[in-house]
Amino acid sequence: MAEWQSGYAADCKSVNAGSIPTSASRKKMNILLTGCAGFIGYHLAKGLLRNNKVYGLDNLNDYYEVKLKKDRLLELQKLDNFSFFNADIKNTISCYEDINFDFAINLAAQAGVRLSFDSNHRYLDSNIIGFHNFMDYCVKKNISKVVIASSSSVYGNSCLSPFKESEKNLIPASIYASTKLYNENVSKIYAEKYEISLAALRFFTVYGSFGRPDMAYYSFCKDLYLQREFTVFNEGKMSRDMTHIDDIVSGVENVINYVKKFNFYNFEIFNLGNANPISTLDLVNKLEILTGKKALFNFQESLSESSITHADLNKSGNFLKYAPKISIEEGLKEFHDWFVGYHDI
């Protein structure tokens, strides 16, 4: 049974995820995973735990329902080799002091582009100060293989679609996107200075079971069942390159294998998307079919969002053999099946 401890940075105690090492367990990597109670973190932890020990960290903040984060953790707790600390990366990270990590992954962040300006401190705390604390922890613990979460939002509105990693004209359209671009730039500086092999991943609208309630596909589904009017921005013409979580998890696993190959400075940015954007109206239409309900639209303008996201996957295909497999129909069905079960509909 995995351990589930809580405590903040100041009183973190190290946790041993495994029992006495055997020849089989010696091959497992010790992986630090921040944001493990989040949507991507939960699924990634499950995938990684098949062959590794995962040392999770999350502050279980209330950006969306804390119960969902706790439910994800309860699932992870059932698995061997999972440890957890409730800690906030806005403070110096001081847990897992006696663990030798082979790899670190930073997913902890304030996600979402639509928080009000009154909440900007959330981005600063987690995505700027917290991000530096994560990188400093990697340096302190001599972790030389690192993956960090960036976002497709760094492409903003001025890039030609499909978006290539080599694009130079990056003008983020939100505070969130700016922090993600900052993370990419800063992580490159750390990697170069401390001889780290590091990859920054630009995720494109990830969706699936145990997903984020603040994201459109989830809130639309909820509003359809409740027969509530819901807000659709820019006449529903915005398109998103929706990528199923299972494709993301196998993509990140390939990234880990790629990053592991370098015992010296290496820095790469990879798109992990689906290369198949869907418009908001098409998305709603597919959800209407799945739920058997009609949508009640409330159209509004939004200035802080890109009109389209569309991943060019040539680089991640060549370097990582990344090839998303799950169609939007299959993926939405998987999400919807989970949604009706989880919400007891």
Ligand SMILES: NC(=O)c1ccc[n+]([C@@H]2O[C@H](COP(=O)([O-])OP(=O)(O)OC[C@H]3O[C@@H](n4cnc5c(N)ncnc54)[C@H](O)[C@@H]3O)[C@@H](O)[C@H]2O)c1
């Ligand atoms: N889901 C997507 O479509 C998407 C797209 C692009 C980028 N991303 C990035 O991927 C990462 C994971 O996203 P997600 O969708 O799983 O989001 P999420 O909000 O579900 O997960 C983030 C987790 O980090 C934790 N966290 C936040 N601030 C923290 C802090 N200061 N200290 C400790 N824990 C903290 C949260 O409690 C949460 O559980 C994020 O960095 C996000 O910006 C996600």
